[in-house]
């Protein structure tokens with residue numbers, strides 16, 4: 090253990106303001122939930138920062154600690170909220186008095202966009218900003234404002250937002266933590282749980298058909314093909330990276346992956362997702378898995394907003410800047426360095442997140458070699 094550094098994380102002091110562009114279903118469910126948890130009226134289920142334990146040291150040491158007691162996180166009582174939304178009756182308390190800020194994008198998914206010339210460098214981006222260039226989407230202006238002011242920026246939608254060279258350059262220059270994209274909640278969460286298991290057992294797959302119905306405002310926005318395209322790209326990227334068809338052509342080369350979302354008003358926020366997975370076993374025998382997930386979209390997203398706000402603030406106090414890949418655990422389409430592929434496997438993401446916390450606190454990293462007692 091001695092080879093690891095002592096923690097350099099500054100303590101969590103004062104209020105932490107969580108800034109929320111977009112005061113819709115996710116943001117309001119998050120705030121209401123934090124308020125309820127503070128009063129003991131509900132439990133923050135789904136939040137690692139509030140519920141999870143982390144193992145420390147060797148198995149034989151039997152040391153476990155709650156993450157919130159292990160790393161110096163802001164407490165729920167210290168959170169204050171601020172938000173923006175063009176729909177005025179959703180407005181929330183300003184968080185002007187807080188000394189520390191973190192921003193989590195909870196506003197609508199924007200139309201699909203590839204990075205263009207204006208996104209390639211900070212100088213080009215700032216010039217385009219001055220010229221009111223339509224290539225700059227609203228979420229990019231929020232991200233620019235946050236990062237320029239030293240505020241960590243986490244992106245809950247699949248929008249480009251802070252995922253292009255100019256914004257990464259700004260984050261590095263200002264020493265600010267950024268992360269994204271797109272909260273990993275319903276079907277994609279299931280995919281990144283199920284697919285790594287099937288792949289680990291070398292079971293083949295011919296197809297994964299996902300469709301869902303959803304009747305909230307997010308569903309309405311995603312009914313527009315330009316906005317759905319942004320979400321579709323985010324959702325489709327997952328299986329390919331996990332299954333690696335180029336390395337395992339016998340198992341996955343013919344995989345057909347289809348994703349659709351249907352706006353169906355009567356369902357409101359109660360999303361229903363259907364997945365049909367055509368898998369292939371021993372000697373090519375075909376089998377099927379069906380998943381019918383009746384979920385509540387905002388209930389799954391709210392704990393992610395909380396964890397991202399707390400971990401984003403922790404990263405800032407630890408002096409971590411640029412893309413925070415250790416937060417990939419929370420995202421459908423994890424932002425990553427240009428030189429590497431994104432990691433989608435939920436369990437690899439979890440190990441990475443936990444090891445990052447151990448590292449920050451000067452604890453031994455766990456490598457699962459299993460030599461913890463045989464070598465004693």
Ligand SMILES: NC(=O)c1ccc[n+]([C@@H]2O[C@H](COP(=O)([O-])OP(=O)(O)OC[C@H]3O[C@@H](n4cnc5c(N)ncnc54)[C@H](O)[C@@H]3O)[C@@H](O)[C@H]2O)c1
Nearest residue numbers: 111113114115174195196197198227246272274306307386
């Ligand atoms: N709920 C989930 O499980 C989940 C999962 C992944 C991603 N997301 C993403 O999270 C975001 C929020 O989801 P939601 O269900 O709360 O949606 P919502 O439609 O209820 O809320 C979005 C809010 O953003 C506001 N808005 C739009 N453009 C804005 C702008 N430029 N500035 C400020 N506000 C703006 C809208 O008026 C609306 O009130 C969406 O982008 C959604 O795709 C949600």
